[in-house]
Amino acid sequence: xxxxxxxxxxxxxxxxxxxxxxxxxxxxxxxxxxxxxxxxxxxxxxxxxxxxxxxxxxxxxxxxxxxxxxxxxxxxxxxxxxxxxxxxxxxxxxxxxxxxxxxxxxxxxxxxxxxxxxxxxxxxxxxxxxxxxxxxxxxxxxxxxxxxxxxxxxxxxxxxxxxxxxxxxxxxxxxxxxxxxxxxxxxxxxxxxxxxxxxxxxxxxxxxxxxxxxxxxxxxxxxxxxxxxxxxxxxxxxxxxxxxxxxxxxxxxxxxxxxxxxxxxxxxxxxxxxxxxxxxxxxxxxxxxxxxxxxxxxxxxxxxxxxxxxxxxxxxxxxxxxxxxxxxxxxxxxxxxxxxxxxxxxxxxxxxxxxxxxxxxxxxxxxxxxxxxxxxxxxxxxxxxxxxxxxxxxxxxxxxxxxxxxxxxxxxxxxxxxxxxxxxxxxxxxxxxxxxxxxxxxxxxxxxxxxxxxxxxxxxxxxxxxxxxxxxxxxxxxxxxxxxxxxxxxxxxxxxxxxxxxxxxxxxxxxxxxxxxxxxxxxxxxxxxxxxxxxxxxxxxxxxxxxxxxxxxxxxxxxxxxxxxxxxxxx
Numbered sequence: 001x002x003x004x005x006x007x008x009x010x011x012x013x014x015x016x017x018x019x020x021x022x023x024x025x026x027x028x029x030x031x032x033x034x035x036x037x038x039x040x041x042x043x044x045x046x047x048x049x050x051x052x053x054x055x056x057x058x059x060x061x062x063x064x065x066x067x068x069x070x071x072x073x074x075x076x077x078x079x080x081x082x083x084x085x086x087x088x089x090x091x092x093x094x095x096x097x098x099x100x101x102x103x104x105x106x107x108x109x110x111x112x113x114x115x116x117x118x119x120x121x122x123x124x125x126x127x128x129x130x131x132x133x134x135x136x137x138x139x140x141x142x143x144x145x146x147x148x149x150x151x152x153x154x155x156x157x158x159x160x161x162x163x164x165x166x167x168x169x170x171x172x173x174x175x176x177x178x179x180x181x182x183x184x185x186x187x188x189x190x191x192x193x194x195x196x197x198x199x200x201x202x203x204x205x206x207x208x209x210x211x212x213x214x215x216x217x218x219x220x221x222x223x224x225x226x227x228x229x230x231x232x233x234x235x236x237x238x239x240x241x242x243x244x245x246x247x248x249x250x251x252x253x254x255x256x257x258x259x260x261x262x263x264x265x266x267x268x269x270x271x272x273x274x275x276x277x278x279x280x281x282x283x284x285x286x287x288x289x290x291x292x293x294x295x296x297x298x299x300x301x302x303x304x305x306x307x308x309x310x311x312x313x314x315x316x317x318x319x320x321x322x323x324x325x326x327x328x329x330x331x332x333x334x335x336x337x338x339x340x341x342x343x344x345x346x347x348x349x350x351x352x353x354x355x356x357x358x359x360x361x362x363x364x365x366x367x368x369x370x371x372x373x374x375x376x377x378x379x380x381x382x383x384x385x386x387x388x389x390x391x392x393x394x395x396x397x398x399x400x401x402x403x404x405x406x407x408x409x410x411x412x413x414x415x416x417x418x419x420x421x422x423x424x425x426x427x428x429x430x431x432x433x434x435x436x437x438x439x440x441x442x443x444x445x446x447x448x449x450x451x452x453x454x455x456x457x458x459x460x461x462x463x464x465x466x467x468x469x470x471x472x473x474x475x476x477x478x479x480x481x482x483x484x485x486x487x488x489x490x491x492x493x494x495x496x497x498x499x500x501x502x503x504x505x506x507x508x509x510x511x512x513x514x515x516x517x518x519x520x521x522x523x524x525x526x527x528x529x530x531x532x533x534x535x536x537x538x539x540x541x542x543x544x545x546x547x548x549x550x551x552x553x554x555x556x557x558x559x560x561x562x563x564x565x566x567x568x569x570x571x
Contacts, residue, residue: 001346004033005043007320008334010307013299015334017041022326025345030322043330045340048302049318050078050109050327051284053271054309055149055178055201055220058099059086059505060273060456060537062498062514065099066359069108071276071511073342073350075283078109078327081313083148083178085115089460090367090503092118092128093137098362100143105360107344109327111313113148113178114138116166119460120151121545123565124553126460127367127432132165139173145313146170149180150197151459151546154563157191167195176312182400182547185211193217199312201270202547204229204400209265218267218312221304223287225275226537228397230287233266234294266296267312269304275537276515277522285337298334361508364501366484368455369433370463373477375470377437378427380415380568387415388570390557391423392542392550394444396532399541403550403559404443405570415569417441417468419448425470428543429463429477430554431455431504440557440568442466442542446531450491451476452521454536455504457543462554464543480504487536489524496524 002021007030009016017039021029035041058068058080065082072080087095096115103110114135119126130138138144147170150156155163170177181192182202193215201220203209209219222229269287284305291301310318317325326346332338342350349356380389386409393402406423409416417424426442429435451467453476463480467473472490479488479497485504488497498517500507507514518536525535532538545551548560559566 002029003042005041005045005047008046008048008302010049010299010303010319011321013303015046020047020320022346025326025347027320027322027324027326030320045330045332046334047320048329048331049306049320050329050342050344051076051305052079052081052309052315052318053077053284053305054081054268054313055199055270055272056080056082057084057086057273058082059084059503060225060275061279061511062276062456062500062506062518063511064359064362064502064506064508065103065110066106067508067510069103069106069110070355070357070359071279072283073108073344073355074339075285076329076331076339076342077283078329078342078344079111079315079317080109081111081113081145081309083113083115085118085148085459086461086505087503088115088118088128088130089120090127090505092130093134095128095503096138100141102360102362107347107349107357109315109317109344110143111145111315112143113146114144114175115148117149117151117459117546123545123555123558124460124543125430125432125434125436125462125555132162132169135166136169139169139175144175145315146175147177149178149201151180153181153184153188153192153546156195156197157188164195167197171196179217180546181212183208189215199268201272203233204398205232209233213265219265220268220270221266221291222270222272223290224272225278226273226397226399226534226541230269230290230294234291234296264300267304267308269301273537275518275534276511277518280511280515285339289337359510362502362506364484364508366501367503368431368481368484370429370431370481371435372481373429373437373474375474378425378439378465378470378473380439381413382410382415382569383413385410389415389441389568390550390566390570392426392440392442392552394442394538394542396534396538399544399547401542401548401550406441406443408441419468422446424466424468425473426464426466426542426552427473428457428552428554429465431462434554436554438552438554438556440552444532445535446529447525448529450489450528452487452489452525452530452535452539453477453480454487454540455480455485455500456487456536456540458540459544460553461504462543464539466539487518487521489521489528491524491528494524496521
């Protein structure tokens, strides 16, 4: 197949007319041509490389890899580097291989990472463990291109033997190592980087990103459903305010931002976790537009999702050059960036209206091994009329939490939530046969009644529930158990759920169907006065112990700064 078109050359940041030939899925000719007023291009629009998401957890979209591909190609995405540590925490190697097998059935490029932290910590219960011998098994697979994010940064810093063995294996097999180092700085960051951990997607402010970049890391700018760091990282005014009192370092910052050359500080734009209701609206195409609105040059933004990840992960794509895989997208213009068609390996997979392939299903096996719960399972007891409790404080669009306290009333020996302070109950129910329940308090959800529960609770994916009333919390958890995994919203007025029977994480339905069901649940949480844009995504991260500052696992309330358990009741 040969055609003429205007192309975006991401290696020279230029646009020019060219004759392109594709044979057996590979670009065999990319030759610049001279045009005049009589020249007619075969392709209307601009041909750009297929977009690459260099860090995503497919499971967070609540759909299978094949269904993910079906929606992603509509937005110009042709490749993803995905870390399947969500399903690995539930089903181990079996889950990873099921994801790889499903991904092979569709014309889309799925590149996988070997999950480095399953479970993420020793302070929670997971359904599986992936040790260094499992990592070596995975690193030998052709589909595995990297060692997944090393979330156990205390283990790295303190020289944990098993952690270091996994990192050594990645270097031995010449695989890049992805990082996860929220707020890590100074000597601790230096120790972390000694292990050749290269990327980080957890930067939440410019100072943090700049230090990591200066020390050699590649910075991933996250634009997900719950964590939306792009605004804080690309916001020039915010950058100025943060560097005002930074001395000589501040002078360097100001020079960078005044000259608007800050985009080279950042290497990739990634999703990390994307809910289906966001995914149907856009993927990296939407993130590129947002980046340009925040001051990033459009060509640099495109590089962050094409040639940069391709080069880093050693992929034969990401640019329109001879010898590369013919993954490309036709857009109407560089500025409007509307997707007209998507090609993978030279074959059209989206023609501007329809996706041109079918998807297979994954067999759903029940992974929920938990008994039904009663209201008393979610009560916290105290002798007295009032007590002070430690509280998780969450906020919209941020995975970081704050430690705070609240004084709560005690009635009949049970500590009561307080809707006037927006202090609600939160619990994590172990779902792998132990049936343990850990209870605490949380601020930021705004619920005035009812409860919401989910079997999506990073990273061990026990059942997490937030509510005002213990009875409602029990009903919500029991609905999730009945559905063999999923999300439930319960109140005196309604009881609705979204079933996720594949590992309690995913559905075989397509993105639009899952998004519609999720939208109904969002409307219900809004009716309960929830204040969060993505309440289920936010709730899911309240169990992720490796992101500071205070979280909850099935074993208890956890201090993410000191990396140890803490009491719910103060003193």
